[in-house]
Amino acid sequence: xxKSGGGDTLNASIRAISYYLPEQILNNDQLAAxxxxxxxxxxxxxTGIKTRHIASEDEYASDLAEKAALLLFEENDINPEDIDxxxxxxxxxxxxxxxxxxxxxxxxxxxxxxGAIDYNLGCSAFIYGLALSxxxxxxxxxxxxxxxxxxxxxxxxxxMDKSTRTIFGDGAAAILVSMxxxxxxxxxxxxxxxxxxxxxIIPAGGMKLKNSNDTIIDVEDENGSIRSSQNLYMNGPxxxxxxxDVVPKTVNDVLIKNHLSMDDIDLFIFHQANQFMLxxxxxxxKIPEEKFYVNIEQTGNTVSASIPIALRMAEKEGxxxxxxxxxxxxxxVGLSWGATIIRW
Amino acid sequence: MRSVVKVPDNEKIALxxxxxxxxxxxxxxxTKLDAINNWDSMAVxxxxxxxxxxxxxxxxxxxxxxxxxxxxxxxxxNSAMGSND
Numbered sequence: 001x002x003k004s005g006g007g008d009t010l011n012a013s014i015r016a017i018s019y020y021l022p023e024q025i026l027n028n029d030q031l032a033a034x035x036x037x038x039x040x041x042x043x044x045x046x047t048g049i050k051t052r053h054i055a056s057e058d059e060y061a062s063d064l065a066e067k068a069a070l071l072l073f074e075e076n077d078i079n080p081e082d083i084d085x086x087x088x089x090x091x092x093x094x095x096x097x098x099x100x101x102x103x104x105x106x107x108x109x110x111x112x113x114x115g116a117i118d119y120n121l122g123c124s125a126f127i128y129g130l131a132l133s134x135x136x137x138x139x140x141x142x143x144x145x146x147x148x149x150x151x152x153x154x155x156x157x158x159x160m161d162k163s164t165r166t167i168f169g170d171g172a173a174a175i176l177v178s179m180x181x182x183x184x185x186x187x188x189x190x191x192x193x194x195x196x197x198x199x200x201i202i203p204a205g206g207m208k209l210k211n212s213n214d215t216i217i218d219v220e221d222e223n224g225s226i227r228s229s230q231n232l233y234m235n236g237p238x239x240x241x242x243x244x245d246v247v248p249k250t251v252n253d254v255l256i257k258n259h260l261s262m263d264d265i266d267l268f269i270f271h272q273a274n275q276f277m278l279x280x281x282x283x284x285x286k287i288p289e290e291k292f293y294v295n296i297e298q299t300g301n302t303v304s305a306s307i308p309i310a311l312r313m314a315e316k317e318g319x320x321x322x323x324x325x326x327x328x329x330x331x332x333v334g335l336s337w338g339a340t341i342i343r344w
Numbered sequence: 345m346r347s348v349v350k351v352p353d354n355e356k357i358a359l360x361x362x363x364x365x366x367x368x369x370x371x372x373x374x375t376k377l378d379a380i381n382n383w384d385s386m387a388v389x390x391x392x393x394x395x396x397x398x399x400x401x402x403x404x405x406x407x408x409x410x411x412x413x414x415x416x417x418x419x420x421x422n423s424a425m426g427s428n429d
Binding site: 037046163223235236237238240241244245276280283284 | 381384385386388389390392393396397402404405408
């Protein structure tokens with residue numbers, strides 16, 4: 001690692017990724033038992049998911065983040081003393097304040113000279129984290145960013161909401177983005193459409209609609225799912241419409257911006273939303289199956305952590321090797337999206 | 345990326361049956377969507393995908409909410425393709 005004050009190349013690359021999944025598991029048999037007319041097979045067929053890892057009642061985003069970071073340090077022989085910035089994405093923080101990343105500075109033994117911030121994004125967060133890390137490194141503000149994606153959406157989900165509980169799983173990924181001789185993180189395309197803010201939302205619990213006796217009232221929707229205003233709400237069809245509109249354009253735009261064609265890309269890794277959506281996007285964009293990574297069977301959709309977890313899994317499976325060009329796309333809550341091409 | 349595939353009505357119905365995991369011949373033009381067991385939010389997403397793939401057209405949730413029978417889906421599909429074949 002290039003230490004603080006060392007040689008300045010102003011290039012950034014991903015040096016290492018580790019991830020942590022909580023021990024508790026929720027499988028399709030358990031879900032089929034409580035949802036009328038659903039079988040374990042149907043859930044698997046529609047989502048591509050067999051199990052999701054769920055944080056225990058007293059296990060929070062900071063705990064998942066800490067475990068993922070400790071694994072990152074251990075597996076890659078990284079000294080926490082060398083970290084000079086902590087950047088953490090979560091939408092299920094331990095507290096409204098203070099910032100989770102500040103708590104982690106202390107718990108991980110990272111020097112007090114390090115900067116620390118949280119930012120609030122979901123399925124696009126990893127792409128934004130890479131963009132911000134690259135910005136900090138290329139302007140010589142820091143050299144070793146500990147980027148963490150830590151999410152416990154299960155705490156927001158009503159047990160009887162089929163539309164979200166079948167899909168989302170908890171998990172955290174820790175990524176070391178460092179100053180490097182090699183320019184490993186290339187050009188970005190980012191985008192936002194706040195008109196779709198209501199399509200993925202937890203309406204209550206912020207300042208606008210404070211939690212009260214009214215916000216805990218359960219309501220059954222037209223599909224038989226139950227939730228209150230304090231739970232996660234996802235309008236699946238609207239999110240799907242947004243995705244099939246935005247993702248193909250974004251892939252095209254990021255290729256143009258990087259002066260590359262589809263053939264130049266060794267592997268495409270999209271946010272691991274669900275099997276149906278990923279298959280449809282792959283067909284629509286005409287990506288060959290062998291160049292498209294899907295692995296959500298055991299994890300479910302882990303929101304911001306899904307792309308780095310998939311990257312690490314793909315590396316372990318030998319699907320990516322040093323020097324490969326990997327095209328990454330994140331998309332979701334906001335609505336927000338982003339894409340980049342990395343050199344592994 | 346837009347592509348339009350012309351499909352006759354009987355094949356459209358077969359595609360809808362496949363989409364809903366139903367046996368061939370289950371759906372009639374007059375079949376009411378409410379009466380179909382598998383007509384849920386996942387089916388709505390599948391219908392959006394089907395229209396996008398075959399008609400090259402994005403359909404809105406408002407349009408889907410107005411659908412009552414299989415015939416309404418066929419009408420919307422045909423108007424999306426700008427033809428009545």
